[in-house]
Amino acid sequence: MQVTSRQFKENSHKALQDEELRAALNRVKQGFTTKRREAADALPEFEQLRDQARDIKNHVLENLDYYLEYFESRVKDQGGHVHWCSTHKDAKDAILKICKDAGAKTVTKGKSMITEELALNKFLEAQGIEPIETDLGEYIIQLADEPPSHIIGPAVHKTREQVTELFHEHHQKYGYTEREEDAEKLVGEARAVLRHKYVTADVGITGANFLVAETGSTVIVTNEGNGDLTQSLPKTHIVVASLEKVIPTLEDVSTVMRVLARSATGQEMSVYTTFSTGPRRKDDIDGPENFHVILLDGGRSEMIGTELQELLRCIRCGACMNHCPVYHAVGGHSYGWVYPGPIGAALNPQMVGLEEALHLPNASSFCGRCEEVCPVRIPLPKILRHWREKAFEQQIAPKPDRWGIELWGFFAKRPGLYRQVTKIAAKMLSLMAGKEGRLKKLPFNNGWTRVRDLPAPQGETFMQQWQKKQKREG
Amino acid sequence: MDSREKILSRIRSQKGRDVLSKSEQDILARRIQAHKRNLVPKRSQIPPEDQIALFTEKMTELLTTVERVESSSQIPERIKAYLAAKNLPSRIKVSPSPLVANLPWEEVPTLEIVTGAGAEEDEVGLSPAFSAIAESGTLMMVSGPDTPSTVNFLPENHIVVVDVKTMCGSYEEAWDLLRSGRGTDDMPRTVNLISGPSRTADIEQRLIMGAHGPKSLHVILVG
Numbered sequence: 001m002q003v004t005s006r007q008f009k010e011n012s013h014k015a016l017q018d019e020e021l022r023a024a025l026n027r028v029k030q031g032f033t034t035k036r037r038e039a040a041d042a043l044p045e046f047e048q049l050r051d052q053a054r055d056i057k058n059h060v061l062e063n064l065d066y067y068l069e070y071f072e073s074r075v076k077d078q079g080g081h082v083h084w085c086s087t088h089k090d091a092k093d094a095i096l097k098i099c100k101d102a103g104a105k106t107v108t109k110g111k112s113m114i115t116e117e118l119a120l121n122k123f124l125e126a127q128g129i130e131p132i133e134t135d136l137g138e139y140i141i142q143l144a145d146e147p148p149s150h151i152i153g154p155a156v157h158k159t160r161e162q163v164t165e166l167f168h169e170h171h172q173k174y175g176y177t178e179r180e181e182d183a184e185k186l187v188g189e190a191r192a193v194l195r196h197k198y199v200t201a202d203v204g205i206t207g208a209n210f211l212v213a214e215t216g217s218t219v220i221v222t223n224e225g226n227g228d229l230t231q232s233l234p235k236t237h238i239v240v241a242s243l244e245k246v247i248p249t250l251e252d253v254s255t256v257m258r259v260l261a262r263s264a265t266g267q268e269m270s271v272y273t274t275f276s277t278g279p280r281r282k283d284d285i286d287g288p289e290n291f292h293v294i295l296l297d298g299g300r301s302e303m304i305g306t307e308l309q310e311l312l313r314c315i316r317c318g319a320c321m322n323h324c325p326v327y328h329a330v331g332g333h334s335y336g337w338v339y340p341g342p343i344g345a346a347l348n349p350q351m352v353g354l355e356e357a358l359h360l361p362n363a364s365s366f367c368g369r370c371e372e373v374c375p376v377r378i379p380l381p382k383i384l385r386h387w388r389e390k391a392f393e394q395q396i397a398p399k400p401d402r403w404g405i406e407l408w409g410f411f412a413k414r415p416g417l418y419r420q421v422t423k424i425a426a427k428m429l430s431l432m433a434g435k436e437g438r439l440k441k442l443p444f445n446n447g448w449t450r451v452r453d454l455p456a457p458q459g460e461t462f463m464q465q466w467q468k469k470q471k472r473e474g
Numbered sequence: 475m476d477s478r479e480k481i482l483s484r485i486r487s488q489k490g491r492d493v494l495s496k497s498e499q500d501i502l503a504r505r506i507q508a509h510k511r512n513l514v515p516k517r518s519q520i521p522p523e524d525q526i527a528l529f530t531e532k533m534t535e536l537l538t539t540v541e542r543v544e545s546s547s548q549i550p551e552r553i554k555a556y557l558a559a560k561n562l563p564s565r566i567k568v569s570p571s572p573l574v575a576n577l578p579w580e581e582v583p584t585l586e587i588v589t590g591a592g593a594e595e596d597e598v599g600l601s602p603a604f605s606a607i608a609e610s611g612t613l614m615m616v617s618g619p620d621t622p623s624t625v626n627f628l629p630e631n632h633i634v635v636v637d638v639k640t641m642c643g644s645y646e647e648a649w650d651l652l653r654s655g656r657g658t659d660d661m662p663r664t665v666n667l668i669s670g671p672s673r674t675a676d677i678e679q680r681l682i683m684g685a686h687g688p689k690s691l692h693v694i695l696v697g
Contacts (some may be wrong), residue, residue: 027679045515052512065485066494066502078661097530136685138674151627152693160678183677187685194686199594214506215661225687232664243481248506254645255512265675268532268610272687273667281663283619285570286591297481305488308561 005336008359035266071147074216078278109225112207149332320370430459518643532611535586599615599629
């Protein structure tokens with residue numbers, strides 16, 4: 001998809017004015033966080049399971065080459081195919097070839113963030129193949145021609161009224177001429193429209209939450225059952241997955257499963273967890289005849305062995321964004337590329353380039369909630385700090401930022417001088433603020449004072465107060 | 475260099491090493507084959523009757539209905555009553571498995587029994603579970619020639635028969651049960667873990683049942 005991360009500030013500004021988005025984000029803030037806490041509290045071993053999930057993923061990343069080859073050989077044993085794809089282009093080409101070989105006119109799709117990375121829908125459309133998203137959220141945003149704004153709730157920014165309008169516009173050709181306003185009936189309408197598409201599609205494309213090395217299985221986790229219909233009805237099933245999804249055994253998957261849904265939606269298990277292994281068997285009466293796994297690198301192998309390796313533990317639960325005050329304020333689209341929230345801010349600079357995504361590592365208050373709730377304990381604030389340092393070192397950060405930091409650095413290295421200067425500054429700011437104790441304007445600080453007052457220091461620095469206190473207490 | 479080589483050699487060079495040595499590979503192969511369990515929650519480690527109670531409690535929380543019969547010969551009558559109470563059609567798509575296809579259906583002549591894979595027009599589906607998992611209220615369905623997985627997804631209403639002897643506390647126990655029946659190298663084409671009827675919260679985070687899979691799920695425990 002097109003990267004608009006450079007416009008993060010403009011995007012955010014727009015998002016903050018959007019009343020409907022505010023209401024939607026409020027629901028994220030209340031709903032997901034409460035449910036996660038309740039689910040975590042209900043399982044005494046939850047914290048230990050998080051440690052184990054982290055350790056399993058670390059173990060895989062240390063031996064990733066081995067587990068990928070093991071997985072590949074198991075898929076082949078069962079009659080499936082594995083396509084190694086170094087770049088996004090390789091992956092798109094491989095998918096297109098399979099679709100063409102299958103003579104595909106329509107392709108149903110389960111929810112997959114990797115296919116968002118590939119911007120696969122636009123690509124297939126340009127080749128004359130119609131992609132049909134089947135996850136309700138993905139279906140809604142496909143009709144709206146928008147990217148997802150959340151990794152597990154792609155249409156979380158849409159209101160019921162907006163869905164009513166979208167369905168009214170796009171479903172008339174199926175005979176739904178009335179404006180449907182009831183959410184339950186809207187779901188029923190999408191169900192009815194999509195039902196027939198599942199049966200007639202030539203190819204079904206799904207993502208994968210896990211790849212199991214032991215068995216050569218790919219695993220999807222859904223609540224709707226759309227992924228299962230997508231993969232079991234067409235003749236060809238294509239799984240699109242990135243390298244780091246591989247997990248050694250069914251036992252290891254079980255452990256990670258226990259933290260996934262709890263962290264994501266606060267469920268103990270999502271409704272459907274499906275393990276697919278190869279194409280249909282000799283005497284089977286249903287299931288796909290062809291089974292392909294697209295194994296995408298797309299910049300991930302470069303992260304191995306670096307400070308970014310820990311990001312490859314991510315199981316895409318969305319907990320970091322559900323708990324992020326910045327995400328709550330600006331929503332997913334502001335981030336300008338596939339992954340929003342803290343994981344996007346940490347991952348996108350690697351995927352689309354730091355210059356392009358420069359604002360994202362700065363879109364954080366460093367409150368640390370993302371790391372607190374991450375089921376595989378990714379130190380997201382540490383990685384954001386890494387990117388900020390990189391931007392400074394590579395002189396990509398805007399000049400005023402760099403000069404500011406350099407100036408601050410000059411004083412910080414000279415504590416005596418630092419104290420004198422801050423003493424004077426604190427006194428001056430306090431005088432400038434007068435009785436109100438607030439500053440309405442301040443040079444170089446327009447970004448802050450344009451929308452709110454700056455509370456002024458009370459006249460003394462922390463060190464001054466500390467010394468006084470020490471003296472008093474003798 | 476093709477993509478496969480490119481990816482593998484990049485991973486190795488990033489790690490500052492070559493292909494893992496034979497002995498290192500053996501350690502990893504043994505780790506896979508040992509099927510060693512990680513931490514298994516205590517709540518799953520309970521006697522069989524308690525497992526059944528926990529399974530029923532969890533499934534009920536997930537908006538599934540559960541009933542228990544002593545013998546499988548009672549199932550047709552129970553299904554007839556269930557369909558009547560919910561005002562559902564009397565035509566049922568039944569998995570070809572003898573566990574459900576060979577029940578005394580002749581005792582309920584008003585029901586129309588059609589065996590085979592799931593189809594678009596099916597409104598009620600009946601299939602046997604391979605196992606059930608108490609810890610989260612989860613059914614384990616396994617695909618095969620007489621257990622097509624489409625019966626689990628296409629019908630609007632799904633009825634599942636579970637033999638209580640197959641009840642497991644945890645996922646790990648269920649994996650072992652699966653391996654014991656067919657060897658460790660033979661994973662079925664599809665294993666569905668199902669925890670409740672289909673649902674979505676994609677419109678304003680409101681929970682709505684029956685997104686694409688079944689709108690209702692009814693479990694009959696046997697034994």
